[in-house]
Amino acid sequence: MRAGVVFPLRSLFGLTLAIGWLSVLGSADDAAQHWVTTWTTANAASAQPTVFSNQTIREIVHTTIGGSSLRIRLSNTFGTHTIRLDAVFIGLQKTGLQETGLQEDGAALVPRSNHEVTFGGSRSIWIPEGAEALSDPISFSVGSEQNLAISLFTAGETGPATVHGSAFQTNYVSATGNFAAEEGSNAFVMTTGSKTTGSWYFLSAVEVLAPADVKGAVVVLGDSITDGASSRPDKNERWTDVLARRLLAGHTKIAVLNAGIGGNRVLTSSPCWGQNALARVGRDVLAQAGIEAVILFEGTNDIGQPDAPAADTNPCRSRTQVTADEIIAGYKQIIARTHARGLKIFGATILPYQGVGAWTTTGEAKRVAVNEWIRTSRAFDGVIDFDAALRDPATPARMAPQYDSGDHLHPGPAGHEAMGNAVDIALFR
Numbered sequence: 001m002r003a004g005v006v007f008p009l010r011s012l013f014g015l016t017l018a019i020g021w022l023s024v025l026g027s028a029d030d031a032a033q034h035w036v037t038t039w040t041t042a043n044a045a046s047a048q049p050t051v052f053s054n055q056t057i058r059e060i061v062h063t064t065i066g067g068s069s070l071r072i073r074l075s076n077t078f079g080t081h082t083i084r085l086d087a088v089f090i091g092l093q094k095t096g097l098q099e100t101g102l103q104e105d106g107a108a109l110v111p112r113s114n115h116e117v118t119f120g121g122s123r124s125i126w127i128p129e130g131a132e133a134l135s136d137p138i139s140f141s142v143g144s145e146q147n148l149a150i151s152l153f154t155a156g157e158t159g160p161a162t163v164h165g166s167a168f169q170t171n172y173v174s175a176t177g178n179f180a181a182e183e184g185s186n187a188f189v190m191t192t193g194s195k196t197t198g199s200w201y202f203l204s205a206v207e208v209l210a211p212a213d214v215k216g217a218v219v220v221l222g223d224s225i226t227d228g229a230s231s232r233p234d235k236n237e238r239w240t241d242v243l244a245r246r247l248l249a250g251h252t253k254i255a256v257l258n259a260g261i262g263g264n265r266v267l268t269s270s271p272c273w274g275q276n277a278l279a280r281v282g283r284d285v286l287a288q289a290g291i292e293a294v295i296l297f298e299g300t301n302d303i304g305q306p307d308a309p310a311a312d313t314n315p316c317r318s319r320t321q322v323t324a325d326e327i328i329a330g331y332k333q334i335i336a337r338t339h340a341r342g343l344k345i346f347g348a349t350i351l352p353y354q355g356v357g358a359w360t361t362t363g364e365a366k367r368v369a370v371n372e373w374i375r376t377s378r379a380f381d382g383v384i385d386f387d388a389a390l391r392d393p394a395t396p397a398r399m400a401p402q403y404d405s406g407d408h409l410h411p412g413p414a415g416h417e418a419m420g421n422a423v424d425i426a427l428f429r
Contacts, residue, residue: 032212035071036290038063039148040205040219041164042259044274045078047316049160050201056153056174058107058188059200060093062236064244064255066143067208071135072117072150075204076127077283078162085202086124086155087180088117090138093147106234107172107185109149114183115140132204142208144248151180152202164200165272166262168228168238171197198233207289210253216292217255218428219285221277221334223298225351225419226260230405230412237413242420247428254292254428259284263316265301266330272316273301281334286341293428294338295384297348299327300409303366304358312357324369335379346427347380349387354397355408364397382427389422390415 039061072090076083091114094105118136119125127133142148155178172185175193188194220226220240228238244256259280263273274280277298285294306321308314331347338345349371353359371387374380390411392400399408403415411419 033068033209034212034214034290035207036065036067036210036214036255037205037217037257037288038065038067038070038142038208038255040257040259040284040288041167041200041203042261042274042280042284043075043077043162043164043204044261045271046160046163046165047272050163050199051158052154052161052173052201053157054155054176056151056177056179056187057201058149058151058172058174059203060106060169060171061148061150061200061203061206062169062241063142063144063146063148063206063208064257065208065210065214065253066141066146067210067214068141069137069139069209070142071137071207073135073204073207074125074127074133074152074202075162076129076131076202077204078160079127079129080159082126082128083158083202084124084126084154084156085152087151087153087178088125088135089114089151089180090117090140091115091149091151091183092142093149095147105185106170107149107188109183111183114151114181116181137209145245148206150203150206153178153180161201164203164261166224166227166229167198167200168231168233169198169200170234171200173197205288210290214253214255214290215428216290217257217288218293218295219257219259219288219291220295220297221281221285222258222260222295223264223301224260224262225300225410226258226297227262228258228260228416229262230407230410231416232413237416239411239416239419242417243423243425246420246423247425250425252425252428255290257288263301263305264298265305265318266298266327267302267322268318268320270316270318278330278333281337286337286343291343293344293346295346295348296331296334296380297384297386299350299367299370300353302327303350303363303370304353304356307360307363308358324366324373327366327370328373331374332379344381346382346384347374348384349374351386351411352391352397352399353409354395359397382424384423386419386422389418
């Protein structure tokens, strides 16, 4: 008779309990992970829209936090008809030559990092006009402060592309053909008809399955200053990038998401500078995965654009005069909608801009009144005083020279650094 191992009943019961506890602990660990947006952009229509046909777009985005898996959101929000993306891949941008300023290597990927992206199990996705698409989760571990390369191929014609115009990031467009799965850069930089672009197309967000110690995300609703105007391309030196690095260095694991659009306004929309902040706050801010807080930093364009010289006939510009009270009423609505979600919202004061052609004493009085309300109303859950941090002590209506990019409106790299350092990171603890 074959010998066998006999377990006492008590031992079997104990083994069953142990396996059960391991299963529960494993489930709890999985449950502790949560989806958080690590990168986003805010899209708009374009006065001169780009159309793609039988081309591959390779676009570079920069993570703020990492995770064990990821998924991406694509956008046809401002398209005029349904688009079909026939292949979507995501990988790690190869660094090295690109970091030294040799852009020809910026489209290359780390070997064996390129992952196919599917949607409901399908390799292609139809996105109706006005809609977004969320991918299936991809088993792809990414870290904080990494550059991802998202490659989109469309065989047909897209019609007007949904776009974020000022990416301050070099992206790549191939000549004819599907090169989404390729890890090399030749099709994007060495082939006749290929080109680079400073815009992002059809992208909305990248989400990561983050560990439990990641608190979530803070989203900044802003204009060109938040978007990164006067920062250097490919350097990730917007004030939001500076804040993200400070939080990581301080072991406060929270994603910082940039929802800035150049020229954007709180109250009035533009054919090329985006819908007004009240119209887009739901899509660009409150819809982000894992959101914990919002920073509101808009109002400069509501005040200044209507006062631009008459010779400035840019059709993107608003000539609608608004009062300080009307801007504040817009703020109150954004605060109410954010609080209705159980989220915190912090108000940032408007920077000085004397020296710009659109500056007037009337506009300055509006800016001072709005800033005073931000500081003293207690309507926000906290205040970030960018005005105090960057103004010229001798002439408070002007930006301090060391922070001024030279146009007297947008901070330069030193100004973005000062802004990122002016935020009290205790707000997010």
